[in-house]
Amino acid sequence: MRWIVGGKAVEHEAASTSLMGRFEAEWLASDENLAALIDLPGRWIDRVRGRGSPETIVLDMDSSVSPTHGEQEGTAYNGHFACTCYHPLFVFNQFGALERCALRPGKVPSANGWKSVLEPVVARYWERGLRRYFRDDAAFANPEVYEFLEAEDYKYAIRLPANHILQDKISYLLKRPVGRPPHHVRQYYANFRVGFIVTNMSRPGKNAIVWTRLSCCAFAANAVRLQLHALVYTLAFMRTLALPEAVAQWSLTTLCEKLIKIGGQGRAARPAVFQMAEVAVPKQLLRTSCG
Secondary structure (H helix, E strand, C coil): CHHHHCCCCCCCCCCCHHHHHHHHHHHCCCHHHHHHHHHHHHHHHHHHHCCCCCCEEEEEEEECCEECCCCCCCCEEECCCCEEEECCEEEEECCCCEEEEECCCCCCCCCCCHHHHHHHHHHHCHHHCCEEEEEECHHHCCHHHHHHHHHCCCEEEECCCCCHHHHHHCHHHHCCCCCCCCCCCCCCCCCCCCCCCCCCCCHHHHHHHCCCCCCCCCHHHHHHHHHHHHHHHHHHHHHHHCCCHHHHCCCHHHHHHHHHCCCCCCCCCCCCCCCCCCCCCCHHHHHHHCC
């Protein structure tokens, strides 16, 4: 980053806040640079997978909410989320890694623009000989999605929206039995040929990285900020390559609370002393994690 801003930043102080703001909101917001940012998480995941490629890929598509509190371009009131917001779209794999994301205006349907986000991810995995699966909620239950997945040889599980046909099939389960309630639990089962999976893979990013904090005025600048947050999430997700086994499965929120937010400030060459309770991170585990 210091090489990019030029001047004496390489050897002396880094760029000012205003200069970095212009770099983010103007230079990175160009069409070419934004397209490169959008592709970066997938390229990083490909390099990681090159060290041990899985036999199966499972993709989850999930829309999310990014509340706004000003006059940001493209923001609008969304009745489903009951707030003024942006409505970004994310694609994750079964490991929780973010494959691709896109910022969208606040007043668009959950499945709006799904193909432009999903198609590049599908194309990346096409020639790898993997078993391919896709799962999603009822917002993406439409014939266009089904036809695309079948043409790309993906097996899929997508929740069906509530409808009268399914409601009629379970209507007998919704009626209260005649007589007094029993003292034991009664269990009733109904078999269907179609199952569903509801996902919320974007929650770790929202909680730990706060990637929904998009406060720039221009829509393009907020799109850049979302992609930068996505890169931070991807780097944090790659922690499994370097951290010990006991820590590798920690959530991003746990890592932030127990490792990253523990810090100190030292002066000159004096050593800094950290005093931490071992209930958070045992001494040996912290030593292993820090190398």
